[in-house]
Structure formats: C-alpha cells, structure tokens
Amino acid sequence: MFALRAYAPGEPERLAFEKAPSPDLGPRDVLVRVHASAVSPGELDWPGAWLDHDGTPRVPPIIPGHEVAGLVVAVGPDATGFALGDEVFGYIDAHRDGSDAEYVAVRSDAGELAQKPATLTHAEAAAVPLSALTAWQALFDHGDLQSGQRVLVHGGAGGVGTFAVQFARWRGAHVLATSSERDRSFVGELGADEVIDYRGTRFEDVLTHVDLVLDTVGGDTWSRSWDVIRPGGRLVSIAVPRPPDREVVDGRRAIWFVVRPDVGQLAEIGRLLDAGHVRSIVSDVLPLARGAEAYGPGARRSGPGKVILSVTGG
Template sequence: MKAARIHTYGGAEVLTIDDVEKPTITDEEVLVKVIASSINPLDWLLRSGELKDLIPVSFPHTLGWDFSGIIEKVGSKVTKYAVGDAIYSRPEVSRHGSHAEYIAVPAVDIAIKPRTVSFASAASLPIASITAWQALFEKGELKKGQRILIHGGAGSLGAIAVQLAKAQGAYVITTAAENDHEFVRSLGADEVIDFRKVRFQDVVSDVDVVLDTIGRQVQVDSYAVLKHKGILVAVNTYPDLELAKSYGVEARFLSIKPNGSHLKKVAEWVDNGRLRPIVGHEYSFEDIAQAYSLSESGAAKGKIVLHVSTP
C-alpha cells in the first residue's frame, strides 16, 4: 500500500510516499481502507519536530490524524462493527497515521460515519469536533443561555465550536477577520469582532466561557472578559493558573485523546442538521505536498482533505 511517511524530522522535503505492507491488527482492532483523510496543523508541526517532546514517534512514521473509510477486517473481539461498515476516526498517531491507503485502529476509537455526508466531509471532523465537544461541554461546562467567546471562529476548530455552542443554546461571540464575518454568522455566531480593528477586551464582558484557540497575549487578555468564576478553556497553550485566580476565574487546559463515543454523538448532530462539516480544499493523495504547503501557509479556509482511494 501507499503511505505518506517521514524518516526524520524536517521541512517539506522529508515527506515521501512509500510502498509499505498493510498493517496487521490485534483482536481488538479493525483494518480500514482509508477513503479520505484531512490535514491539520499538527501534522506538519509533528513532521518538523516541534512536537517531538509531546508526541514522540518512531521512524519511519506515517503522518495523519483524521480519516474516514470502510472496514476491511475486524479483530476476533470486535463485536460492534463489521466488514463493510463506513466509519470515521481520529487514531492515536504515535502508532499509525491516516495518510495511508490502510490503517489499523482500535474499535473503541471509531464510530459509524455520518450517513448524510460524504467520506471527505466526514474526514474533516474528528479532531476539530472532539476538541470542540470536550472544550465546550466537559472542560467549559457550557449550558443553554450562557455567553461564550470563541477566538478564531473561522478556523477549522472555531467553525465547529461556533456551531456546537449555538446548537447548545448559548449566545456566541467570536473573533474573525472582516472577510470571514458572513461565514461565521452563517454558522450561528451572534456577534463577530474584527480582531484586526477592535480589541475584543474593549467590547466584550461578562461571558461565562472563553474558548482560547490562540494562546499568548490573547489568552492573558481573555481573563478580564469573564464573569466571576467563569471558565477559560485553552487548547494549545497551558494557561497561567495563578493569573486566572487573580481575576476570580478558572483556567483549564484540554489535551484530547481518541474517543469513539464522542464521534458517535457528533455523527448524530451532523445527521440531524445541527452541525455541518466545513471542507475548504480537496486534493488527490498524490498531491499531498501541495496540500501540506497550503496548510502551512495559513491561507486555507475550512479543512484540507485528501482523497486517498475510492469507496
């Protein structure tokens, strides 16, 4: 089979498409023919070596975090899934990556893909939806009628978070560049702040939850807009707990793991119209280098999806 692998850390030149053997599975895993896989910034950050202390891998390593596909083989202890099932997942990437024609993944980490969308759309969802779900409803404890500020509402994570928060019945405020305002309003945002022209802390106050997707000074400035005992959830920079305490608020950091049960809930929300995937760019597997270049440029809008094979 074909797999996009790295044999060392580095720039775009270290990513190669290799011929490798299909992975074998344990009794509790399934072997999946990958139909589509999406690209996340985490992919090229891992390739570059920036994440080597957080996510150690052995070389050669197959990249990729999100995918959708069709089960080709099931382990002897797998009872919930069968050969031919269309599934989607975010695997544990320290072992197998999804930028390959086949992947072995524990059955507990998968879910039946949303039936109302394509494989490409399903492949865009796992990391963003699991992160948004856990950030909003578990770490952030977001409830109906509460006010939330979501930083970066037009990004791949922010776009999912805006939709989930609105579906939960929250009042949603988000930051986005002016040319993305119509887009994030279409997702359900009640207020949109142009972060290039307006300091959000000058116009936002008394929110119950902040979802910080940016970090750095944005995180520091966010404490002041929270209500007393409000919650800031950070997903990429560990928050200063003492600073949060000085503002009378809580700060929590989210580190996600594969979670099939959450993906099952996300699929239900997609199929009942409460959540829509945002696919911005699609590439063939052979053009993976171009797809990575687009992701690294920061110019992508919506998820970047690779068409790995056909159903």
C-alpha cells in the same frame, strides 16, 4: 500499499509519497480502507507522533494523518463493535501510523471509531473528528456551557472554532467570536451572534461579562481574555504551548486540556451532523500523492475548513 511517509519531525519537505508495508492487524484491530484523511498542518511537530506509548522513539519513516473516514475491510479475532463493510470515521491513535495511506489499522475498543454519518461524504466525515471532539470537550466537558450563557470563541473560522460556534449555537448560548474581516460573514452564517474583526478591534474593548472563553490562539489573546470574563467564568485553552498557570481570581478558572478519543461523543456529533444541526467544513481536497503540499506553514487553503486527502473514492 501507497502512503505518505515522514522521515523527520517538523520537516514537510521530507514527506514522501511511496510504497509502504500494509499495516499489521492486531487481535483487537479493524483494518480500514481509507477513503479520506484530514490534514493537521502542525502534526509533524507533535511529540507523540514520534514516540511509542512507552515513550520510546519511533523509527522513521512514520505515516501521519489521524482523522479518517473509510470502510472496514478486515476484523481482528478479538475486535468488537464493527463488521466488514461498516463505513466509519474517527480520530485515531497518534502513536501509531496514521491514515495518510491506503489502509490503516485502528483499535476497535479504544473509542477511536464510530459509524460514519450517513449524510456526509467521506471527505466531509474525515474533516470532523479531531476538531469537533476538541470543540465539544472544551465547551461541555471543561466549560460546562449552558443555554443562555455568553461564550467567546477565538478563531471562529478555524477548524475547532467552526465547530465550537455551531455547538454553542445548538446549545442555546449567545455566541461571540473573533475572526479576520474576510471570514466575518462566514462565522456569522455558522451561528455567531457577534463577530469581531481581531485585526481592527480589540475584543476586550467591546465585550464584557462573558461566561466562557475558548482560546485556540494563546499568547496575548489568552492574557487579554481575562478582562472580559465575569466572576465565576472560565477560560478554556487548547493553545500550544500551554499558557502559564494563573492564580484564580473572583472564582474565574483557567483550564488547559488535550483532546481525547470518545466514541460516545463522536456518535452524538454524528447524529447532529445527520440532523443538519451542524455541518462539516472542507476547504480543499487533494489526492494523497500531493499530500506534502498540505503540510507546513506555507500551505495554502482556498477558505476556512479542513484540507482533505482523497485516497480511495470520496
């Protein structure tokens, strides 16, 4: 098969589109013929991508890409829940070779795959899992967001932010968001009630009594967010590096977490997508052979949303 392979951490210039061995199919695995794979630009810096589950360094090259949409073409003898011909999407194990390839092996019992939403193309489906699961877990598992509450989403036009705005609107919250001036109208169309240009306005000067802040940025944004949270409110962060611990004041809590696969949540998100309550945002679609262009700090995008690598069909 052909694949995009990485030879060193954090060096997108050392990505190579080349022939690679087809993945070994474990007894509990399903083999997915990849139609589309989403790009996470910082993935080549993920420590876990270069380690096995036991912490042993993996021997390069590795195959990046851990958001996939495609077709089940083989099933291991002990695999459950999937059959040949199933169209699937999911967020797959970062410690194994990923989906920037023609084929990827995925554990059937690890909560990583779900049936692809019928109304989405493979490219649209591949843009969903990591960002949507992160937003869902931030708002509902860790933030306990309820209807009528005020939530502030930093980076409302980003991968996680676009889903967070839509999920919060669906839940019935009053949605506040920060974005660039260029993306303000886009974030408003997603469902934000108020969108603040973070370059032109300090959000803490115009907001108060926020029940939940979702921080996707970190640094100064994280520290300033405390000024807008009501007593008893929460600040949930996914920023890297992890923000410093902070003493709990007035019942306010800081929570930092790493997303986990969850097939039940992914299936529920799929139902919301099929029902039209939320939508997938795709910025650009590139052929797998040009995948190296999508990684690294200088990668260009035509607008908000995910960059997708098209592998087989759409």
